[in-house]
Amino acid sequence: MTLWDLTQGASAKVSRFKSSIESGYRTRLSELGFHPGEQIACVLSPSMGAPKLYRVNNTVYSLDDSIASLIEVA
Amino acid sequence: MPTTQASRIALIGSPNSGKSLLFNRLTGLNQKVANFPGITVNIASGQSLDNKAVQYLDFPGVYSLQAISGEEKVAVEAFTSALQDNLLDAVVCVIDITRLEKGLIFALQVLETCHRHSIPVLIAANMLDVLDQHGMQFDCSGLSKALRVSVLPLSAKTGAGLEQVSQSLADATVPPEKFQSDIIASDDSVNHLHAQELAEKYGPKGDLLINTQTQLDSFFLHSWLGGLSFLAIMYLLFQSIFTWAAPAMDGVEASIQWLASVVLPLVPAGVASDFVSDALFGGL
Numbered sequence: 001m002t003l004w005d006l007t008q009g010a011s012a013k014v015s016r017f018k019s020s021i022e023s024g025y026r027t028r029l030s031e032l033g034f035h036p037g038e039q040i041a042c043v044l045s046p047s048m049g050a051p052k053l054y055r056v057n058n059t060v061y062s063l064d065d066s067i068a069s070l071i072e073v074a
Numbered sequence: 075m076p077t078t079q080a081s082r083i084a085l086i087g088s089p090n091s092g093k094s095l096l097f098n099r100l101t102g103l104n105q106k107v108a109n110f111p112g113i114t115v116n117i118a119s120g121q122s123l124d125n126k127a128v129q130y131l132d133f134p135g136v137y138s139l140q141a142i143s144g145e146e147k148v149a150v151e152a153f154t155s156a157l158q159d160n161l162l163d164a165v166v167c168v169i170d171i172t173r174l175e176k177g178l179i180f181a182l183q184v185l186e187t188c189h190r191h192s193i194p195v196l197i198a199a200n201m202l203d204v205l206d207q208h209g210m211q212f213d214c215s216g217l218s219k220a221l222r223v224s225v226l227p228l229s230a231k232t233g234a235g236l237e238q239v240s241q242s243l244a245d246a247t248v249p250p251e252k253f254q255s256d257i258i259a260s261d262d263s264v265n266h267l268h269a270q271e272l273a274e275k276y277g278p279k280g281d282l283l284i285n286t287q288t289q290l291d292s293f294f295l296h297s298w299l300g301g302l303s304f305l306a307i308m309y310l311l312f313q314s315i316f317t318w319a320a321p322a323m324d325g326v327e328a329s330i331q332w333l334a335s336v337v338l339p340l341v342p343a344g345v346a347s348d349f350v351s352d353a354l355f356g357g358l
Contacts, residue, residue, distance in 0.1 A: 024140075024142035025142070027138070027140055027142070028137065028138065028140075028142055030266055031137060031138050031140075031176075031179050031180070031265075031266065032137065032176065033175065033176060033266075035266050043291075043292075044291060044292060044295055046295060046296070046297050046300075047297040048297070050297075053291065053295070057173065057175055057176070057273075058172055058173050058281070059173050059176060060291075
């Protein structure tokens with residue numbers, strides 16, 4: 001299951017990044033708080049494939065399919 | 075920090091951490107600020123209001139010193155070049171205290187870089203006003219001891235704590251020591267583990283997300299409420315231009331016609347009269 005599969009209101013912990021992720025994106029996502037073990041909540045999930053809002057600690061980020069699908073959660 | 079010659083102090087921090095507002099407060103200048111990232115796109119400089127021998131440099135906001143985009147690379151290279159060329163006397167790392175873990179990941183990178191270049195660092199823990207609004211606190215002295223640098227709680231918005239900046243910079247003569255921790259991890263993850271540990275230990279406890287903003291987001295970004303809001307806003311915009319502004323536009327047109335009726339009889343017939351009649355008043 002990836003972060004993109006989280007429905008609105010659901011939360012899960014980051015388990016790992018997919019191996020296909022670029023190292024720059026992996027580092028940046030970690031710096032923003034999307035690192036393994038961190039609890040992430042899906043705050044808003046609009047329809048028609050629009051980017052979703054994810055809450056990490058006290059910050060909300062908007063991630064689209066191409067990035068959120070690279071983060072595996074459990 | 076020597077005060078007998080002009081000192082250059084860099085302000086650096088993540089986007090939307092309040093650097094430019096702090097810069098404006100410290101210098102009395104009017105650098106553009108807004109509540110979204112990416113406003114500062116060049117390096118602004120200005121003299122300190124307290125001490126004319128101090129010059130502040132406002133660097134563009136970056137999420138990390140490990141740049142991944144072109145504009146970040148430009149900003150990070152400008153900062154590291156200034157350090158390498160000994161152009162800076164001290165660095166003020168601005169962090170958003172309401173998002174301490176994120177701010178500390180960046181601050182730890184800055185501390186490490188400044189340690190390598192022997193440049194003193196002061197950490198400005200901004201957004202104190204938001205903590206006050208929520209009745210929350212953080213352990214500033216504990217964080218300062220753990221990082222072994224001065225951590226200054228302040229609010230660039232209200233001006234609280236700003237009077238301490240000049241004095242703290244004057245006292246900041248020693249470069250930061252290398253940050254020590256019991257945590258052992260790979261280089262890739264060690265900074266965020268340190269930041270997580272420090273934020274949990276010394277940061278504000280509780281929910282700080284601004285709920286009003288979340289409620290507005292859930293309305294304006296809703297699948298169909300957002301679309302309806304867009305149509306309503308566009309309808310109001312067109313109404314304001316074509317209907318509500320009509321009396322004012324009629325008034326302007328009547329004034330121009332009255333002015334033409336006064337001026338045209340005074341202009342002799344010929345090219346000049348045609349120009350005034352057709353080009354000036356006709357064009358208006």
